[in-house]
Amino acid sequence: MKIDLIAGARPNFMKISPIIDAIRQASDRGHDISFRLVHTGQHYDQNMSGSFFEALNIPPPDVNLGAGGGSQAEQTAAIMIGYEKLLLESRSDLCLVVGDVTSTMACAISAQKLSVPVAHVEAGIRSGDWTMPEEINRMVTDSITNYFFTTTEAADQNLIRSGVGEERIFRVGNTMIDTLLKHRPRFKQPEIWEQKALDVGKYIVMTLHRPANVDQEEKLRALIEQIVAHTQGLPLIFPVHPRTRKILENLGIVHDALHMIEPLGYLEFNFLVERAKAVVTDSGGITEEATVMGIPCMTLRDNTERPETITMGTNELLGNDPKSISPAMEKLFAGNWKKGQEIPLWDGKTAERIVKHIIDIFNI
Numbered sequence: 001m002k003i004d005l006i007a008g009a010r011p012n013f014m015k016i017s018p019i020i021d022a023i024r025q026a027s028d029r030g031h032d033i034s035f036r037l038v039h040t041g042q043h044y045d046q047n048m049s050g051s052f053f054e055a056l057n058i059p060p061p062d063v064n065l066g067a068g069g070g071s072q073a074e075q076t077a078a079i080m081i082g083y084e085k086l087l088l089e090s091r092s093d094l095c096l097v098v099g100d101v102t103s104t105m106a107c108a109i110s111a112q113k114l115s116v117p118v119a120h121v122e123a124g125i126r127s128g129d130w131t132m133p134e135e136i137n138r139m140v141t142d143s144i145t146n147y148f149f150t151t152t153e154a155a156d157q158n159l160i161r162s163g164v165g166e167e168r169i170f171r172v173g174n175t176m177i178d179t180l181l182k183h184r185p186r187f188k189q190p191e192i193w194e195q196k197a198l199d200v201g202k203y204i205v206m207t208l209h210r211p212a213n214v215d216q217e218e219k220l221r222a223l224i225e226q227i228v229a230h231t232q233g234l235p236l237i238f239p240v241h242p243r244t245r246k247i248l249e250n251l252g253i254v255h256d257a258l259h260m261i262e263p264l265g266y267l268e269f270n271f272l273v274e275r276a277k278a279v280v281t282d283s284g285g286i287t288e289e290a291t292v293m294g295i296p297c298m299t300l301r302d303n304t305e306r307p308e309t310i311t312m313g314t315n316e317l318l319g320n321d322p323k324s325i326s327p328a329m330e331k332l333f334a335g336n337w338k339k340g341q342e343i344p345l346w347d348g349k350t351a352e353r354i355v356k357h358i359i360d361i362f363n364i
Contacts (some may be wrong), residue, residue, distance in 0.1 A: 001364050003035045004092040004111075008042030008067070008079065008103025011176070011285050013052040014266065015098040015121060018178035018351035020058065026355050032364045033355070036092060040079045040103040041066040055266045056179060072102065072133055079106035087114050094358070097141060098122055098175070100305075105137040112144045121175060121354065123148035124155030127305040131212070134284075135305070147361060149354050152308050152343070172353040173345030180289055181348040183267060190268035192261055196235055200275045203234050209241035210282040213300055213320050220244075221251050223300065226322040227280055228255045230329035237272060239264045278332050287315040292346060296337040298328050314340040 003023065007016045016037070023035050039061035053060065065082030067075055079102065087110065095111035097104040098121040108118045120141055127135050142148065148164060150156050151174045159169055192198065206227065214220050228236060238260045240248065248260065264272070270289060273279055278296040279286060284306050290297035291313030300320045309315035314337070318324040331337060345353075358364075 001033050001093045001358075001362055003033070003094045003096050003358070004107075004116075005035050005037050006040065006083075006095065006097045006103055006107045007037065007061070008040035009099075009101040010052060011099050012101060012103065013056060013058060014179045014285070015175045017056040017058050018175050018182065019096070019098075019121070019354060022351035022355040025352075026359060031359055033359065036062045036090075038062065038083065038086065038107070039064045040082070040107065041068055042075060042079065042101060042103045052266055056183065067103075075102050076106045079103055080110045083107045083110040084114065087111065087116060092116060093362070094119055096121065100125070100134040100138045100141070102133070102137060105140045108141045108144055117146040118144060119147040119149060119358070120145040121149045122151055122155075124150045124157075124159040124169070125305040126155075126158045127303045129303050132210075138305070147357075149357070151345075154307055170353075170357045171345065172357070173347065173350035174288060174343075175350045175354070176285060176288055177292055177346040178348050178350050180270065180292055184270075184274075186267055187271035187274060188265070188267040189271055190264055192237060192259065193272075196237075196259060198235060198237075198272075198275075201277045203272075203276060204231050204236050204278050204280060205272050205276045206236055206238045206280040207241065207283055207286060208238075208281070208300065209244050210301065213282050214241075214244045214247050217247060217251055219320070219322075220247060221253060222322040223320070223325070224253055224258070226325040227329075228258050230326050231257060232329075232333060233257055234277065235259055237261065237276075239269065278337075282320075287313070290314055291340055291343070294340060296332055298325075298332075308343050312341050312343050314338060 005016050007013050023033055026033050041064055063086055067078040095116050096119045097108050111118050123142055129135055148159055148169045150171045156169050156171055208214055236258050240260050274293050276295055279290050280298045282300045287297050287299055287306055287309040291309045297315040299315055299317050302319045318328050
């Protein structure tokens, strides 16, 4: 059995890596199972994609569709065309997609149109916010998925409410946490650590990239200024996403405590998160990683598709009103931030469970 593993953007690589390991282990045990790693090329910046293959010990892609950038529609079309051509030339037995990026939706569509079954890892998560491209990607993908691998009971219930039969839903946990736990001993000190004489618990990490936060220049300025103003002089380390950098160039924001740096590799970024006093972000994945590492997390969004990071984890939704920053920082520095707890099945064995289910489903 040949499985296409689809990776196109930075979050995908963290979710695919443990599945590759689990497939190899199953093959070594005598199961007729193999994979073809398909890189769609959705992210093509070295720091945003290429470095992850090396850091996470992912083999070179078997295929690179080279979709590149462009608008949402242009990128979706390029990936669909490229993947359809690949399947027509060399058909796989299962298309396994992860997460909620454009590549996830586009390859799922192309596979189903050629009657190749689709498995979705991280199925069923919902923010309820249709202004987010990721939410559309999730809904479309899940509407044409055959096998649903979920992270939590909340995701299960979202699928059941949409009409998915429980026999097709498999709660397995979170492959991103598999990767985090495996590579945690390998976290690597980035250059900024010594350059700015950083110390454990004495700096804050920030990431911003969502349109609601960064596309309006004055709103972005207000957010950053409020964050800087309420961090009590601690260094604010800001690895800048490429789309955010273009906007920041027009703002000219300068502050002694604000350190804007290039995007970091996986091992370097999580080294910083693990030792930070807190994280300020609008990324869903970072809220999961911060929860597992027990780091206070402030999310500058009005909603989240990962409610477990709030109900059981260290994450709090602040919205994207700059006025929400001050009370959250006061709570943090007063030592009153919640501690969080372990989330069921986020134990580093998710990929093993996924591959076991696939072996059982296809009787291999």
